[in-house]
Amino acid sequence: MHPLDREAEAVISPFNDVIIQTVCRILIPFIQIYGLYVIAHGHISPGGGFQGGVILGASFILLCLSYDIHETKKRLSQKSTLIFFSLGLIIYSGIGIICLVLGGKYLDYGQLHKILPVNPVEARSMGIFGIEVGVGITVMAVMISIFLDLASEGEQKGELE
Amino acid sequence: MNKKESLNRVEIIIGKYNYWAYILLMMIGFYAMIGKKNLVKKLIGMNIFQTSIILYFISTGSKKGATIPIVEQVPGEAARAIEAIQYINPVPHVLMLTAIVVMVSTFGVALALLLMIYRKYQTLEEDEILRLRK
């Protein structure tokens, strides 16, 4: 067996401690709700898309650390990570391009009032919120993907075969 | 005259301590990037270097006695005039948010590169890698 595999085994399957697993199982949904709060309150309190995305990603990494890595892959496979990643980016670019199509400049949220029934000022704040959501999803997907790749030492196959 | 000059010198050293802190961090990071032989230590040095720049930017935006740049507003209330001078400068914070994202992504790419190097050479010391490449 390749010498790296033995070390990888030791890292990936840790001590199956009951306390850690129970605590993490309870905490992770709260962490995720907190992450969603941070994304949504980006323009009133410290926070925003990137920070919320990191917190969401950290919740999945906590799952990886406390349980086996295969458990996490059962819940969020490589393919769905890629779906999230592309979805977030499409939201981000899509909002920008919709603004472009509606007659303004790129990322000019004020034009959004032509399709949404709100006045231009609120359209700006909603545009910012949409961008934050897109960024948050992307960052979460990237964090999880980086960690999974590094933890399994690159033995994941890309599922685009 | 001498006392005034020495007072000025002390003022430079103590009054602008944020700049000294950032220079110290930057030099530590720089030394680690260049002087150390292990690739992971170089990477950590790079991280320290970038963090020091972020520290510098944010420290230039702070004012004495000012508060964080978030306007408290009840939703639905009409906008009130705010005095900009009471809040610390938010522009460096926004710029540094982008810089932190860049730092994290550079770190991620660097770690992936280190994985590739390790898988190929079974070591992460620079001089051994150079020897193996000859």
Next chain:
Amino acid sequence: MIVTPLFSAFLIIIMGWFKKSLCYPLMIIALSVSTFSSFANLESVLSHGTLHYHLGNWQPPWGIEYVIDHLNAFVCVIVSGISLLIGISSKRMVEKEFPEKTVYFYCLFILQVTGLLGIVVTGDMFNLYVFLEIASLAGYTLIAIGEDGAPFASFNYMIYGTIGACFYLLGVGYLYIVTGSLNMADLSKILPSFHNSTVVLIAFAFFAVGVAVKMALFPLHVWLPDAYTYAPSSVSSLVAPLTTKVGAYVLIRVMYTVFSPSFSLQVIPAGTLLCWVAAVAVLFGCILALAQTDLKRMLTYVLIAEMGYIALGAGLGNRNGLTGALLHILNDALMMACLFLIIGAITYKGWPRKIDQLTGLHRKMPVTMAAFVISGLSVIGIPPTCGFFSKWYLVLGAIDAKQWVLAAVLLISSLLNAILFFRVIEKAYFKPVPEDSHGGQDKIMAIDEAPLSMLIPVLLLVGGILLLGILSGKIISKVIQFAIPASL
């Protein structure tokens, strides 16, 4: 124009699930759209003047502004045109070298082009840093996919590149705390009142060093030979001509637009220092290129010498010198793209890269070798190729500034380049083929030319080299003349 490559990068990933063969046409479409829009931009800039585009409809100096003036439009056309040509030719090479990762490769390729175009177009200092990092990160990853020494060379490149980008960021920070603005046009109005302050001088120094790392100017060029030699062929033909040229564009932009020319050349002797460093870079690159046995590595040292030429022209500070530098950005991009593509074609066909083993190549790949000869002539600087005209203007500029040593350096380096290229041409054309490997000299060797998708861009680039040489006068009078600030 920038949005299209960005958006298509994500579409490519999604498309890769359904049908792998659709990725390549999508990439070509995206790059063609960019090229056409950059030509259209050039047209409108020539007729109407500078274009301004306010991102998000926020007025500058609060918002980010994209400014396209003559200098910008010129470099933009170069970047998008060459990336389109190389994108066309990369298909075969990518499929041969790493067949299971083509989708990721195209995605990274387009992200790199996005970053480069963004650097060229933006009018805001911090936005330039963001795009600089996007382009650099995509570059690090692309280079690391290559052969043996690639990950380590890419790691070295990453450390150097990050230091350079961080110095640039420090320069932006220093300027911000002095002036309070990040917009380039705004800075050029506010800065003249601060000419004597230490902060501005240090900001200039940080900018110069940071951009010099990206541009591979003499003392900071160490990352270039390793990184570009070990990169896969399709990557080095994209990255090599463009990244360093865009770095040179940033240098010219910072020196002449943000800090006005009088500051850069008279208050601090930046021009003189830059000239001397560039002269050393030129000689150094040429001399070290002579010592190489690997063809690709030799070309990377020639690239360092070429960047020395551009820096020399930028540092001279008179009209002729800057004209030569800008013209050389165009010419060098074409020449280097052509040369690296030729090497890619040679490697694709299975030939080794050592110069000694290139014998008989002219019989097997005649068109490719003819293109190599023409590109080599352009590097040396023989009319009517475009290389001659840019060197002509550089020498004129050196004579105008009464720097006889620099003019002599330019001429000597042309001689050294001649020695370099004729050595390769001699090996490929004139050495007799060894008898044992081909079973007799009178058997006609089949012409085993590179596939068409790689040949056509090479031929287009060669045609461009010749054509643009003849049209140089027109290009200068229409485009470059307005790109130089009026006070020179």
